[in-house]
Amino acid sequence: MKKEYTNGEITILWQPDMCIHCAECAKGLSTVFKPREKPWIQMGEVSSSEIQAQVEKCPSGALSIKE
Numbered sequence: 001m002k003k004e005y006t007n008g009e010i011t012i013l014w015q016p017d018m019c020i021h022c023a024e025c026a027k028g029l030s031t032v033f034k035p036r037e038k039p040w041i042q043m044g045e046v047s048s049s050e051i052q053a054q055v056e057k058c059p060s061g062a063l064s065i066k067e
């Protein structure tokens with residue numbers, strides 16, 4: 001399963017089966033990655049480049065940017 005979240009500029013793909021719940025994303029960019037909320041990814045307030053940089057730090061590959 002893949003879920004998509006977009007800000008109209010870039011799209012995050014999230015593959016929940018690959019997520020190891022390490023919380024690196026929430027610790028690194030808490031204004032976007034909010035595990036306790038729905039939707040848990042909220043891309044409104046942050047630049048696409050900051051989001052992309054955080055996505056690239058996901059250790060499991062659960063987060064990626066849709067090309």
Ligand code: SF4
Nearest residue numbers: 019020022023025058
């Ligand atoms: S950084 Fe990646 S593996 Fe860790 S909680 Fe976030 S999505 Fe899941």
